[in-house]
Amino acid sequence: MILVGRPEDIPLGEAVRVEAGFGSKVPIAVFNVDGELYAIDDTCTHQDASLADGWLEGCSVECPLHASCFDLRTGMPSGPPARTPVRTHEVVVADGLVYVRVTESVEAASVETAA
Amino acid sequence: MRTIAVIGGSLAGISAARALREHGFDGRVVVVGAEDRLPYDRPPLSKEFLAGKAGVDDLALTTDADAGLDLDWVLGEAAAGLAPRGRSVVLASGREIVADGVVLATGARARPFPGDRISGVHTLRSLDDAVALREDLLAGGRLVVIGAGFIGAEVASTARDLGVEVTVIESDPLPLGGVLGPELAAVCTALHEDNGVRLITGTAVTGLAGAGRVREVRLAGGRTVAADAVVAGIGAIPNIEWLAGSGVDHDHRGVWTDAGGATNIPQVVAAGDCTFSYCPYSGIELRQEHWTNALQQPAAAAATLLGKSAIPARPTAPYFWSDQYGARLQFAGHRRPDDDVEIVEGGLDSRRFVAGYRRGGELVAVFAMNQPKLFGKWRRQLVAPAPAAARLS
Ligand SMILES: Cc1cc2nc3c(=O)[nH]c(=O)nc-3n(C[C@H](O)[C@H](O)[C@H](O)COP(=O)(O)OP(=O)(O)OC[C@H]3O[C@@H](n4cnc5c(N)ncnc54)[C@H](O)[C@@H]3O)c2cc1C
Ligand code: FES
Numbered sequence: 001m002i003l004v005g006r007p008e009d010i011p012l013g014e015a016v017r018v019e020a021g022f023g024s025k026v027p028i029a030v031f032n033v034d035g036e037l038y039a040i041d042d043t044c045t046h047q048d049a050s051l052a053d054g055w056l057e058g059c060s061v062e063c064p065l066h067a068s069c070f071d072l073r074t075g076m077p078s079g080p081p082a083r084t085p086v087r088t089h090e091v092v093v094a095d096g097l098v099y100v101r102v103t104e105s106v107e108a109a110s111v112e113t114a115a
Numbered sequence: 116m117r118t119i120a121v122i123g124g125s126l127a128g129i130s131a132a133r134a135l136r137e138h139g140f141d142g143r144v145v146v147v148g149a150e151d152r153l154p155y156d157r158p159p160l161s162k163e164f165l166a167g168k169a170g171v172d173d174l175a176l177t178t179d180a181d182a183g184l185d186l187d188w189v190l191g192e193a194a195a196g197l198a199p200r201g202r203s204v205v206l207a208s209g210r211e212i213v214a215d216g217v218v219l220a221t222g223a224r225a226r227p228f229p230g231d232r233i234s235g236v237h238t239l240r241s242l243d244d245a246v247a248l249r250e251d252l253l254a255g256g257r258l259v260v261i262g263a264g265f266i267g268a269e270v271a272s273t274a275r276d277l278g279v280e281v282t283v284i285e286s287d288p289l290p291l292g293g294v295l296g297p298e299l300a301a302v303c304t305a306l307h308e309d310n311g312v313r314l315i316t317g318t319a320v321t322g323l324a325g326a327g328r329v330r331e332v333r334l335a336g337g338r339t340v341a342a343d344a345v346v347a348g349i350g351a352i353p354n355i356e357w358l359a360g361s362g363v364d365h366d367h368r369g370v371w372t373d374a375g376g377a378t379n380i381p382q383v384v385a386a387g388d389c390t391f392s393y394c395p396y397s398g399i400e401l402r403q404e405h406w407t408n409a410l411q412q413p414a415a416a417a418a419t420l421l422g423k424s425a426i427p428a429r430p431t432a433p434y435f436w437s438d439q440y441g442a443r444l445q446f447a448g449h450r451r452p453d454d455d456v457e458i459v460e461g462g463l464d465s466r467r468f469v470a471g472y473r474r475g476g477e478l479v480a481v482f483a484m485n486q487p488k489l490f491g492k493w494r495r496q497l498v499a500p501a502p503a504a505a506r507l508s
Contacts, residue, residue, distance in 0.1 A: 054488075064490065
């Protein structure tokens with residue numbers, strides 16, 4: 001698990017990016033939707049944009065470059081140009097701290113989404 | 116309607132085909148494309164693909180899901196004529212496609228540098244162009260880019276990354292001044308020199324010289340610049356010549372359409388880089404040679420063709436982005452020369468900022484460098500300029 005920080009570090013309607021290296025090979029974005037935390041891979045599956053920079057609306061984040069929307073719960077894109085889902089990760093709050101349990105592989109992520 | 120022909124197999128074409136199906140059209144959809152391959156994405160051609168960081172597969176615009184659209188692809192064949200009243204399309208081979216509706220999506224082609232063709236001289240529009248250019252860049256040497264617009268600047272930036280010596284020549288005193296205004300154009304222009312690219316402005320190229328292969332570029336005033344390869348990034352020409360005699364209104368600026376993609380001929384609509392369309396946001400007709408327009412305009416055109424209303428509640432502002440020298444540039448809205456410019460976030464020196472353009476106090480356009488998140492915030496505050504008729508002056 002990687003440590004993200006304290007819950008109050010992630011304000012309502014905002015996202016924080018955890019850079020690659022802290023227990024994850026790729027950067028991860030953690031979003032606060034009405035007090036509910038969601039973690040996904042930060043890099044858009046279309047090209048090179050950070051989803052933590054995207055526009056949050058409900059449970060969906062709009063990529064800041066070409067506006068594909070990703071569902072934070074499933075990682076699924078709503079439509080082009082993105083074609084593949086982003087990986088979703090489990091968020092764990094323990095002892096007043098926020099952690100992300102990084103989903104190991106893309107396969108694992110899609111099994112989770114299908115379930 | 117039983118058959119709809121989509122002419123042009125790129126971003127606007129595939130987007131139109133998808134939109135027809137989304138609107139419930141279950142007849143035959145024939146997509147005619149002059150290129151011998153399925154739709155692919157062009158923006159990476161001057162960026163990741165030219166740099167060797169993305170391959171051909173990464174460019175694909177179609178997905179497995181598109182197989183479910185049940186499209187009839189006719190690839191490697193250009194449309195050569197549209198019969199009056201638009202019911203039939205004749206291909207270069209002589210084959211005829213009879214259709215009840217036609218979507219024009221033939222895009223644009225790069226404007227070639229005038230004169231005889233010599234080797235080592237490139238334009239960049241297609242995948243083949245990018246492959247040929249990359250080969251020349253990998254051979255090393257000196258590249259001269261003619262035109263410091265977005266494509267020219269991106270090619271210069273990528274070539275520099277590949278270790279090529281680059282000179283950019285621009286006839287305007289200030290590149291991008293017409294798009295961004297002098298203050299912000301100057302900030303973008305500075306990126307060239309900061310990255311070791313020589314920029315010569317206010318000077319026109321008069322000719323290219325070399326026996327068999329380009330050797331030098333001649334400038335007005337008699338100067339010459341040595342070159343092993345040349346890229347002309349001097350604009351694009353809409354592919355509309357094939358519409359001569361069709362009765363569809365068009366000129367050198369493109370196919371004329373209204374906001375919904377309708378042309379003057381019923382059952383013929385148009386979208387993407389081949390159009391010169393009324394833009395409800397800007398309040399004028401214009402050709403938007405940008406990716407997002409080619410993605411979105413086809414949805415309106417498809418709705419028009421099928422007789423559905425597609426007028427959005429709020430007009431969306433034109434948008435484009437560019438990546439140069441590691442900087443991400445984003446612009447949305449419509450700028451006029453007399454708009455006021457103000458830095459609303461960050462600072463010019465840090466190269467991380469958002470600038471707003473105001474007209475009569477209203478925010479009509481935004482431009483950002485390396486600030487995608489704040490750009491998104493400001494973009495949502497854009498106000499469509501008041502229609503010209505309501506203006507006092
Ligand atoms: C190198 C490059 C970089 C770019 N970068 C950016 C960027 O960073 N940001 C941005 O916003 N935009 C960018 N663009 C612009 C963007 O790619 C275009 O706006 C978009 O491709 C337009 O799509 P389209 O389908 O309308 O036209 P096109 O992509 O031009 O496609 C038209 C298709 O129709 C075919 N065709 C032509 N004539 C006929 C005929 N008679 N019959 C059948 N088929 C025909 C052509 O072969 C072509 O495949 C870039 C463009 C290029 C070339
Ligand atoms: S990079 Fe996210 S949609 Fe293109």
